[in-house]
Amino acid sequence: DGGITQSPKYLFRKEGQNVTLSCEQNLNHDAMYWYRQDPGQGLRLIYYSQIVNDFQKGDIAEGYSVSREKKESFPLTVTSAQKNPTAFYLCASSMPDRAWYGYTFGSGTRLTVV
């Protein structure tokens, strides 16, 4: 079955470390997105990519970085510059020319700073 796979499901990071969250899709979707979710704040867009080798900052990109070397993959790196990284991170994908399709979401990665 097609879908989005996020790994790991739980991740622990020491302060000052960079960590990378994986997001892989086999839906042949062109666009991919990263969202951060905190209690009571809904979904906030970190980065998005509409095509391979191109990506755009979202509303809260500071302290994060991404790459899009392959259509199927859109990894997110949480750098040491992100002061409050503990959150639930969601990856999504879509077809940019099919707004009616909606987004498909992964199952999320919960990152905790220890």
Add this chain to the structure above:
Amino acid sequence: AQSVTQLDSQVPVFEEAPVELRCNYSSSVSVYLFWYVQYPNQGLQLLLKYLSGSTLVKGINGFEAEFNKSQTSFHLRKPSVHISDTAEYFCAVSQPNTGNQFYFGTGTSLTVIP
């Protein structure tokens, strides 16, 4: 840009009672409307969507939503809730020909009380 308002951040309801989760959006131009459900520590799943045509849309798990263009609303309803409906619900809006940019509400936490 669009904005999406979910008027209730938390909705407690007794089992087998009806429920309505409210959603309003800002723009009166042509839009697509979506409701997603998120169970604890999981990604978002599509409940239903309105693209065009009949203003009453039926989705999975017995949910339905009604599109009201004049009031720019898309409220979600279920006539009789079950314990398993306890989850976070997100309303989302997209516009055709905008590269599939999604706008999410901040979510409504539905708690079904036995």
